[in-house]
Amino acid sequence: MAYDEGLASILRDDLAExxxxxxxxxxxxxxxxxxxxxxxxxxxxxxxxxxxKDNHTAALAIEGASPMAFTGRPMGGMVDVDEDVMADDTRRGQVMALALNFVTSLPAK
Structure with a gap:
């Protein structure tokens, strides 16, 4: 499956700093x-x-977010978002804030 380079650019901009x-x-x-x-x-x-997992319910409350299920089974702690969320600075920012909250709590690899 290919990815949309435009969507990748949006995330690059969000994470640039x-x-x-x-x-x-x-x-x-x-x-x-x-x-x-x-x-x-x-x-x-x-x-x-x-x-x-602690932020999963809050993320799913954002319109356009759904459980991540690439393998057919939901992956706890991961959410999938549609293109509308990716294009919406507010909703994308809300999901990104939840992700940053979680990932910054993890030890660096």
Whole structure:
């Protein structure tokens, strides 16, 4: 599955001022890693965010967010967002804040 380079550019802009952000092609998409930990990414038709289990319910309350289920099973602590969320600075910012809250609490790899 290919990813949308335009969506990747949006996340690059969101993360431009953060140090220790790298990109890695994974799962047919592009993931953004913070201090070696997966933070978010893009795939065909939208994006994904690693919000952690404690933030999962809050993330799912954001319109356009749904459980991540690439394998057919929901992945706890991960949410999938559609292109509308990716294009909406407010909603994307809300999901990104939850993801940053979780990932910055993890030890660097």
């Amino acid at each position: 953060r140090e220790n952000v790298t990109e890695k092609k994974m799962f047919g998409g592009l993931c953004f890693m913070l201090d070696g930990n997966m933070l978010c990414g893009v795939h065909k038709g939208g994006g994904m965010f690693r919000v952690g």
